[in-house]
Amino acid sequence: MDTKLDISVVFSKRKSIGITALDGASLQVRAPIGTSHEYIDDLIKKNMPRIEKMLEHAGRKMGGSLYAEGEEFLYQGDKISIHYYDFGKPCWKFDEEEGKLLIDQSLVGFADQVLKDFYAKRAKALHNRCLSLAKEHGFHVSKILLRWNKSRWGSCSSRGAISLSNALIMAPPKIADYIILHELCHLRHPNHSADFYRELAKYDPQHLEHRKWIKENGHLLRVKPLIRD
Numbered sequence: 001m002d003t004k005l006d007i008s009v010v011f012s013k014r015k016s017i018g019i020t021a022l023d024g025a026s027l028q029v030r031a032p033i034g035t036s037h038e039y040i041d042d043l044i045k046k047n048m049p050r051i052e053k054m055l056e057h058a059g060r061k062m063g064g065s066l067y068a069e070g071e072e073f074l075y076q077g078d079k080i081s082i083h084y085y086d087f088g089k090p091c092w093k094f095d096e097e098e099g100k101l102l103i104d105q106s107l108v109g110f111a112d113q114v115l116k117d118f119y120a121k122r123a124k125a126l127h128n129r130c131l132s133l134a135k136e137h138g139f140h141v142s143k144i145l146l147r148w149n150k151s152r153w154g155s156c157s158s159r160g161a162i163s164l165s166n167a168l169i170m171a172p173p174k175i176a177d178y179i180i181l182h183e184l185c186h187l188r189h190p191n192h193s194a195d196f197y198r199e200l201a202k203y204d205p206q207h208l209e210h211r212k213w214i215k216e217n218g219h220l221l222r223v224k225p226l227i228r229d
Contacts, residue, residue: 009040017043022151024059064227067111074220077172084108112226123166130162130180137203139184153179156186170221178210
């Protein structure tokens with residue numbers, strides 16, 4: 001096994017082991033509680049040819065970006081582009097009408113961080129949307145957290161706290177709603193039982209289509225690291 005491979009293990013009340021390539025050098029292993037690390041290591045070694053293909057595929061999706069003039073990114077499902085200007089000070093501005101993120105030339109080497117800052121500020125709308133959907137459908141939420149999650153779009157705690165990825169602000173609103181409703185339904189059904197999916201279908205009849213969209217396009221909802229010389 002490649003010693004440079006970053007492997008994180010998450011134990012939960014599940015029946016089987018799942019392996020996910022997070023990027024070209026990171027794996028997440030989801031395993032039943034009580035599974036030994038020796039068993040997980042052996043499983044990874046036995047399946048390394050398949051895992052290497054998964055890592056290669058994930059690496060292509062999660063690779064860096066040049067953040068060149070005019071390069072396009074997603075914001076609420078629409079394309080926006082970045083452009084460099086001389087503002088005379090390190091700052092950035094968003095032209096809503098033109099869909100242009102204007103970045104001072106002094107920040108060329110930090111364009112990825114500017115984009116993360118832009119999305120994080122705009123992601124506050126996800127907080128309000130979660131409150132709105134919770135009120136509309138009678139869910140009680142104790143807290144809403146916005147984070148740059150590495151592998152999850154959202155999560156729900158046993159204490160009623162909902163965590164959402166800032167990256168969801170890049171997705172079309174109906175996709176963001178799907179993730180929010182998915183987590184809200186976990187407040188009533190902390191599993192993926194038939195009852196959970198019946199509950200979700202009441203509020204999002206197209207949840208299967210939305211789930212398929214994010215499986216196929218989720219790699220687009222990422223702020224990739226800046227490729228540096």
